[in-house]
Amino acid sequence: MNWLLSGDLPRSRILAFLLIGILACLVLAPFVFPGTRSLNVAAKVAVFILLVASYDLLLGYTGIVSFAHTMFFGIGGYGIGIAAARLGPTWSSLALGIFLSLLASLALAFAIGLLSLRVRAIFFAMITLAVASFFQILASQLSELTGGEDGLNIRLPALLQRSRLATYYAVVLVSFVLFLLLLRIVNSPFGRVLLSIRENEFRAEALGYRTVVYRTLANCLGALMATAAGALYALWLRYTGPDATLSFSIMIDLLLMVVIGGMGTMYGAAVGATLFVVAQNYLQDLMKLASDSASGVPLLPNLLHPDRWLLWLGVLFIVCVYYFPSGIVGRLRR
């Protein structure tokens, strides 16, 4: 177990239970929570755990604030979508789509990193914002290739097309393996250098580390993982489009998930993503129950009306950030 988790054990009993619970729910979801909706939520949780973990590699471990992460997520989705649409629903076209999207993300992340990681953090954030917006416009304008605002419906190879279950387990398995890989990366000597750069760039340089190189590498790794997550999400949805992968609201969600889970901990990504996605999908139902049961009380049913779910989601996050400034995992590990 120690080897599997790269020596980074949960170090908190509650956290260990939470993590085992999340993994068990993901593995058993098709049997324990049957139904399309719950399976959709479970698959989204699996993909977002990987996506949030890859963003935490940048934000939490290296101190890079990037707004281009959903762009890489989108590149993964469009890679699969365009390859399947152009070359047909075969394994080789999927593989080619994934390979080319990984290559494109790598080149883009390398270029952004090398050109702009030398400048101050705020300028880097603005450059990534500009590039991401540009990419979003490109995706909606090149409708011949990308399907424009409508996006692309994806036909998968026969096995995946026939069996939702096979696709689900493929998504969960790949997410899990890549998450463990990220855990290995952040606990390697390379990960320690990233942490030292986050803490004090000058000191890391004075020890002989070329920080631009390390930050660019982290940027590339984060982008590759986000691209893989995007490909998995497109495989699951059998669809890719600007709203599903590129929208700025996903970027905001990502930031929230990292902060709520706990920056600089991979397990925080798992907890944050699960909590957020589940709340996003089930808070409305929970509120309907609460509203119905409070029907005799004045004012309360109105306050708890399912239409106000966004308000309560907001309150939940403010409470989370206020009481767990170092995130849920940071608090549990203290």
Place this chain on the structure above:
Amino acid sequence: MDELLALSGVNTHIGQYHILQGVDFSVKKNSLTMLLGRNGAGKTTCLRTIMGLWRASAGKIHFQGKEITRTATPDLARLGIAYVPENMGIFAGLTVKENMVLAARGGALDERRLEWIFGLFPAMKKFWGSAAGNLSGGQKQMLAVSRAIAQPRELLLVDEPTKGLAPAIIAAMIEAFRELKRDATLLVVEQNFHFARSLGDAVAVMDSGRIVHAGAMAELAADEALQQRLLGLSLAAHQ
């Protein structure tokens, strides 16, 4: 003795401020040179300029006969210059061990050297697996020095190693630096004259961004009038 480090006419601007205004001095191999001066004289800026953290706007810096004025900080570290910043410059989020391993730059720590460091600073062995942020001020300073000497270095630049430390810890630091002197060249910025006098072979005194005196430490230690003139203090008052 050979010159290991030499600065000639070094000027450094930080924003609109002209901090170093033509600094000239040299550090001889296998010696400990103390850089003294009042607050704001430019001592820390001088170390940071040597380390490439500020760029010299004029003048030249030579290390082992090679010009390093424009050399990037990571490359200076690779040439064998180690820097211990003031205010316990450690990585608080990492453990003592991780701080030390970082200094080895991907290589393994030499066991014998590590034992030697543990001999100098026994607290490092005791808190090997602890988070560096939880150490006391003195222990953090010991870690900062230990990290700089984790591998053999040609030159150690140390900025105010005794700042904010209790007298007992300063005494331990003096012993450690005496041991360090045996196989390294050091340039140490210091405010504590007792510490400086105990260890320094040579001394350079700065004022208003220039070197106003350079010579043997013993000479300055013996000349109270010179101390009074250069530093505004007398050694007698410090004892």
